[in-house]
Amino acid sequence: xxxxxxxxxxxxxxxxxxxxxxTAAKSLAGSGEVSFNAIAKQAEVGVGTVYRHFPTPEALxxxxxxxxxxxxxxxxxxxxxxxxxxxxxxxxTTDHLAHYMMTKRGLADALRAVTSSRGExxxxxxxxxxxxxxxxxKANVDAGTxxxxxxxxxxxxxLGGLLYLDPNGEWRRDVADLLDLLWRGMGTCRx
Amino acid sequence: xxxxxxxxxxxxxxxxxxxxxxTAAKSLAGSGEVSFNAIAKQAEVGVGTVYRHFPTPEALxxxxxxxxxxxxxxxxxxxxxxxxxxxxxxxxTTDHLAHYMMTKRGLADALRAVTSSRGExxxxxxxxxxxxxxxxxKANVDAGTxxxxxxxxxxxxxLGGLLYLDPNGEWRRDVADLLDLLWRGMGTCRx
Amino acid sequence: xxxxxxxxxxxxxxxxxxxxxxTAAKSLAGSGEVSFNAIAKQAEVGVGTVYRHFPTPEALxxxxxxxxxxxxxxxxxxxxxxxxxxxxxxxxTTDHLAHYMMTKRGLADALRAVTSSRGExxxxxxxxxxxxxxxxxKANVDAGTxxxxxxxxxxxxxLGGLLYLDPNGEWRRDVADLLDLLWRGMGTCRx
Amino acid sequence: xxxxxxxxxxxxxxxxxxxxxxTAAKSLAGSGEVSFNAIAKQAEVGVGTVYRHFPTPEALxxxxxxxxxxxxxxxxxxxxxxxxxxxxxxxxTTDHLAHYMMTKRGLADALRAVTSSRGExxxxxxxxxxxxxxxxxKANVDAGTxxxxxxxxxxxxxLGGLLYLDPNGEWRRDVADLLDLLWRGMGTCRx
DNA sequence: CATGAATGAGTCTTCATTCAT
DNA sequence: AATGAATGAAGACTCATTCAT
Numbered sequence: 130x131x132x133x134x135x136x137x138x139x140x141x142x143x144x145x146x147x148x149x150x151x152t153a154a155k156s157l158a159g160s161g162e163v164s165f166n167a168i169a170k171q172a173e174v175g176v177g178t179v180y181r182h183f184p185t186p187e188a189l190x191x192x193x194x195x196x197x198x199x200x201x202x203x204x205x206x207x208x209x210x211x212x213x214x215x216x217x218x219x220x221x222t223t224d225h226l227a228h229y230m231m232t233k234r235g236l237a238d239a240l241r242a243v244t245s246s247r248g249e250x251x252x253x254x255x256x257x258x259x260x261x262x263x264x265x266x267k268a269n270v271d272a273g274t275x276x277x278x279x280x281x282x283x284x285x286x287x288l289g290g291l292l293y294l295d296p297n298g299e300w301r302r303d304v305a306d307l308l309d310l311l312w313r314g315m316g317t318c319r320x
Numbered sequence: 321x322x323x324x325x326x327x328x329x330x331x332x333x334x335x336x337x338x339x340x341x342x343t344a345a346k347s348l349a350g351s352g353e354v355s356f357n358a359i360a361k362q363a364e365v366g367v368g369t370v371y372r373h374f375p376t377p378e379a380l381x382x383x384x385x386x387x388x389x390x391x392x393x394x395x396x397x398x399x400x401x402x403x404x405x406x407x408x409x410x411x412x413t414t415d416h417l418a419h420y421m422m423t424k425r426g427l428a429d430a431l432r433a434v435t436s437s438r439g440e441x442x443x444x445x446x447x448x449x450x451x452x453x454x455x456x457x458k459a460n461v462d463a464g465t466x467x468x469x470x471x472x473x474x475x476x477x478x479l480g481g482l483l484y485l486d487p488n489g490e491w492r493r494d495v496a497d498l499l500d501l502l503w504r505g506m507g508t509c510r511x
Numbered sequence: 512x513x514x515x516x517x518x519x520x521x522x523x524x525x526x527x528x529x530x531x532x533x534t535a536a537k538s539l540a541g542s543g544e545v546s547f548n549a550i551a552k553q554a555e556v557g558v559g560t561v562y563r564h565f566p567t568p569e570a571l572x573x574x575x576x577x578x579x580x581x582x583x584x585x586x587x588x589x590x591x592x593x594x595x596x597x598x599x600x601x602x603x604t605t606d607h608l609a610h611y612m613m614t615k616r617g618l619a620d621a622l623r624a625v626t627s628s629r630g631e632x633x634x635x636x637x638x639x640x641x642x643x644x645x646x647x648x649k650a651n652v653d654a655g656t657x658x659x660x661x662x663x664x665x666x667x668x669x670l671g672g673l674l675y676l677d678p679n680g681e682w683r684r685d686v687a688d689l690l691d692l693l694w695r696g697m698g699t700c701r702x
Numbered sequence: 703x704x705x706x707x708x709x710x711x712x713x714x715x716x717x718x719x720x721x722x723x724x725t726a727a728k729s730l731a732g733s734g735e736v737s738f739n740a741i742a743k744q745a746e747v748g749v750g751t752v753y754r755h756f757p758t759p760e761a762l763x764x765x766x767x768x769x770x771x772x773x774x775x776x777x778x779x780x781x782x783x784x785x786x787x788x789x790x791x792x793x794x795t796t797d798h799l800a801h802y803m804m805t806k807r808g809l810a811d812a813l814r815a816v817t818s819s820r821g822e823x824x825x826x827x828x829x830x831x832x833x834x835x836x837x838x839x840k841a842n843v844d845a846g847t848x849x850x851x852x853x854x855x856x857x858x859x860x861l862g863g864l865l866y867l868d869p870n871g872e873w874r875r876d877v878a879d880l881l882d883l884l885w886r887g888m889g890t891c892r893x
Numbered sequence: 894c895a896t897g898a899a900t901g902a903g904t905c906t907t908c909a910t911t912c913a914t
Numbered sequence: 915a916a917t918g919a920a921t922g923a924a925g926a927c928t929c930a931t932t933c934a935t
Contacts, residue, residue, distance in 0.1 A: 175921035238429045283497040289481025306474040314505030366896035557900035620811045665879040671863025688856040696887030748917035
């Protein structure tokens with residue numbers, strides 16, 4: 130048994146983990162409902178297996194959330210490499226955040242339900258989001274396109290409305306409008 | 321039965337309607353859960369009665385939503401009478417909208433669940449909200465405090481992040497920060 | 512609607528109550544298991560109905576227990592009318608208590624499980640049993656067949672072993688043996 | 703592999719056996735619930751190991767039961783050495799049997815559930831208990847404190863009520879009362 | 894119209910048991 | 915032999931909905 134090889138059992142286990150997570154993500158993106166039984170069926174595993182991997186609904190939802198957020202956050206540096214700071218900000222917001230928010234409404238609801246019940250939010254993930262915005266802001270501040278006294282939290286909050294985009298409408302225009310508004314407010318203009 | 325005369329029966333009926341609505345509102349403000357049976361019990365009516373007034377969960381939730389929105393909207397003219405346009409805008413946002421959003425999260429969730437499942441949103445209520453913002457904007461445009469090319473929808477979207485305020489934190493400061501950002505973007509400052 | 516007549520609905524309700532109780536009694540007599548689902552199926556009612564009548568397993572078990580005990584207790588005066596005090600005591604023990612205990616082992620277990628979990632025993636029923644024994648004792652004391660310083664609780668405890676009778680063996684003889692032993696101890700024989 | 707030699711493997715195996723038994727005993731003393739998985743976890747072995755040692759729940763429960771009974775039985779000769787026959791009987795009953803029964807209710811329940819379901823009782827263990835009582839009785843008969851025509855089974859049955867002692871009440875007094883009653887019945891008094 | 898009992902589908906959760914490693 | 919992941923049957927419980935009164 131070489132180091133690289135992993136026992137089939139372990140392989141199954143890992144695959145199950147991933148499968149469950151993926152299935153749950155799909156469910157949450159849609160209705161915001163998570164039925165452990167339904168997920169088990171869709172993921173083609175036993176209910177017990179789901180419970181083994183995620184003892185509580187919270188554990189599952191949080192795991193899904195962190196997975197999604199990670200993807201969002203990891204894209205920032207890539208965007209900054211390829212685009213000007215301003216373009217990076219606009220692209221991230223429009224092409225990634227907006228899209229994410231439109232499709233993950235159920236997740237947001239589930240997340241809120243879960244975290245509010247226990248008062249604990251997935252701090253790490255929130256921090257990560259703030260960090261992503263911070264990075265984008267920093268690049269823009271350095272480029273002189275944005276004033277330096279902005280809190281990333283505030284900007285993120287300003288983007289919160291993206292959750293209510295209508296996927297079947299002219300959402301790109303709506304995002305652009307919101308970005309124009311915010312960008313103006315973020316600018317170095319007098320006052 | 322002429323318009324003016326109302327049978328005692330009708331009076332009861334109306335009271336029931338109001339009772340159910342109030343009870344449901346309370347429930348939705350909290351957990352976002354609505355059990356028809358539970359609501360019936362709290363409102364001290366039979367389940368059947370709830371069904372008679374609101375044939376489906378959607379009907380109930382929408383009714384609650386419209387009731388809440390109406391209160392929010394009705395306040396605008398009053399604020400505009402007592403305060404400067406800018407102050408009215410800030411007051412409405414901070415003292416009413418933010419408070420409303422913080423306490424009504426459950427309603428927002430329920431509303432989304434309901435509307436997304438059937439694709440129908442309570443257009444009237446949304447229009448009313450947009451109308452409220454429009455009124456506030458108009459007053460400010462007339463006063464020269466805000467530029468004239470703003471769509472109320474955009475501003476409303478910018479305020480969407482208020483949904484994620486932390487009632488146990490320094491939410492007033494957070495609101496102020498967001499308002500500062502938006503207000504700057506709304507101003508007449510050159511491009 | 513005359514006083515005597517009861518609406519069909521009510522009739523159903525009552526019948527359900529009785530049915531559930533009877534079914535549960537049968538179940539408990541056997542395995543000591545009470546599956547709400549199983550009981551519902553056997554009683555030919557919905558699960559929800561069982562829950563409506565008995566919100567918790569405890570409620571159900573206690574109800575069954577009290578029903579059984581009542582039968583046991585109610586027989587005492589009848590026996591005392593027809594038989595001598597001694598015969599009444601022997602008959603009650605052998606023909607009723609022993610039979611009851613042999614068939615209701617499951618109930619005893621369930622009862623213990625239920626009461627120990629909450630520390631509350633169905634005091635009323637226990638008192639009733641003690642009362643039954645007291646009545647029997649009293650009659651015997653008056654008849655001079657038994658000494659007067661016996662606590663009914665002690666005698667009842669002495670009869671506790673009847674729970675372990677073997678229904679497929681010579682249990683009558685075993686009961687007789689135990690009764691002989693106890694009766695001797697209960698007698699007015701010198702110290 | 704000769705009888706004397708024991709491989710380290712075997713040592714582990716034995717230790718596991720004992721561990722599982724001890725853990726199960728503890729569990730059974732408490733709630734009467736035995737989850738193989740839970741026992742495995744507490745005993746710090748895999749579930750499979752538990753199954754290897756005890757193929758069925760019955761096997762486990764019976765093993766525990768026999769272990770407990772053995773302890774009870776083994777004490778009798780020791781008591782008889784140190785005390786008078788009467789004292790030995792009283793001490794055994796009060797200090798060992800009563801205590802055992804109070805703390806092992808769960809075991810009794812489990813045992814009954816198990817044996818009644820399959821109709822097989824742990825004959826050996828029962829015989830052992832009867833034997834213990836027989837020994838105590840014999841000593842007393844020889845000492846003239848007890849009549850000679852008593853069946854140990856009957857006396858044991860008379861002690862059966864000890865199962866219902868209240869550990870949080872004046873159980874010692876209750877035991878004493880029961881013993882007084884029985885002892886009187888066991889005596890050589892006339893008739 | 895109002896009432897609330899009945900129904901049963903569906904979710905949550907636990908556990909005995911199997912079996913690949 | 916030991917381990918523990920996977921499985922799924924089974925029981926507890928909730929709640930939307932119907933319908934007799």
